[in-house]
Amino acid sequence: MNTGTTAPTSARTTARTTAITNIAALVTNDPSLGDGSPIGLIQDAAVVMDGDRVVWVGESSKAPATDNAVDAGGRAVVPGYVDSHSHLVFAGDRTQEFNARMSGRPYSAGGIRTTVAATRAATDAQLSANVAKYLAEGLRQGTTTQETKSGYGLTVADEARALRVAADHTDEVTYLGAHIVAPELADDPAAYVGLVTGDMLDACAPYARWIDVFCEKGAFDGDQARAILTAGQAKGLVPRVHANQLSYGPGVQLAVELDAASADHCTHLTDADVDALAHSRTVATLLPG
Incomplete structure (x- = not known):
């Protein structure tokens, strides 16, 4: 300007x-x-x-x-608002989970699986309509830039489809194959990390600008998250991290180490986490907001 x-x-x-x-x-x-x-x-x-x-x-x-x-x-x-963290490629709802959280029962990463099943069953047209609807509503309320993630497919085909659908509507697209371990590989998380950093990444990278990982108990630990993010960097994708949402953990420090664009959620932070963010280029996106 x-x-x-x-x-x-x-x-x-x-x-x-x-x-x-x-x-x-x-x-x-x-x-x-x-x-x-x-x-x-x-x-x-x-x-x-x-x-x-x-x-x-x-x-x-x-x-x-x-x-x-x-x-x-x-x-x-x-200036228009920037929504740097959204999951618009989805189907179904998680009303029961929301009610549980409002009554004081803790959220767990496993709640994502409900949306995974519904998203896999949805058609391209249904997913595209959802993305268009929520982007339009965001714009109506003043959000002119809205990032959106995959993460509810968790197969090569479903993750690539989610990103392809999102890319039809926005350039701010994030590959989140590492949302949770796919149900089919729940007993072999190492195999799923291999898929996320291999065939799935190859299929998804052409549609994405960013790569994200849910670094959390019940999802991916620090070593797994590092492997996933560095594989994405090798493909030209910029890291983001779902960090320290449910408990204290390595997510924030990993985000800073890899110069991630953002560390999102940041519910449980130590003084060292705050200091690391303050002396980095990584933006702390506080969610829910």
Whole structure:
């Protein structure tokens, strides 16, 4: 974002410029702009876009000439929300589990299996409709970037299908074959880790940007999680970690070690975990939020 630079003519497209004017309060998240606060608040502001890119922000009276203008009607304008952790490729529901948790009974990683069975039985069209519905609802509420994961297929074909469906709707797609050990291999987790880092990864990597693992008792331990994430890195995928959700464990430290984009959940943290996150580039995504 800038406050006056225009792209060279040779770099410009045929996109038309649009000014959004009469903004009562514009949040830029740039402390160098506006009132100097951390949110970079500009009052009586305008935003200029060239096609789908913001090329200028500032006071309305200083806005450059544009092809089009949109009157914001004195509303506030804020950046879109980013949902960095969602599971939109699924079928069925887990109402009984939710009721149990609300009554004080603990959640366990095994609850995922209920959704696995329903997701495997769903058609591509049903899964795609679910993703489209929830992305649209998120956008309606101001979420303009929404990551979504696989993780409810747990076979090569079902995981690849989930990611293919997700990739039809968003670029922010995460391979989560390591959500839990597939029911068929519950007695041989090492074989499932081999599948997740081998044939399943080969089938899924072309559709994904990220790789995730549920590092938790009942799911994958630290050594298994490291093997899964480093295999994904070798394929060009960026790590994320379901970390320290149900108990204290190695998830946060592993996320920091591998320079993961995020360590998600973070319910049970030690002082050492907090310090590690504070001195890293890994974002702590606190869930539920």
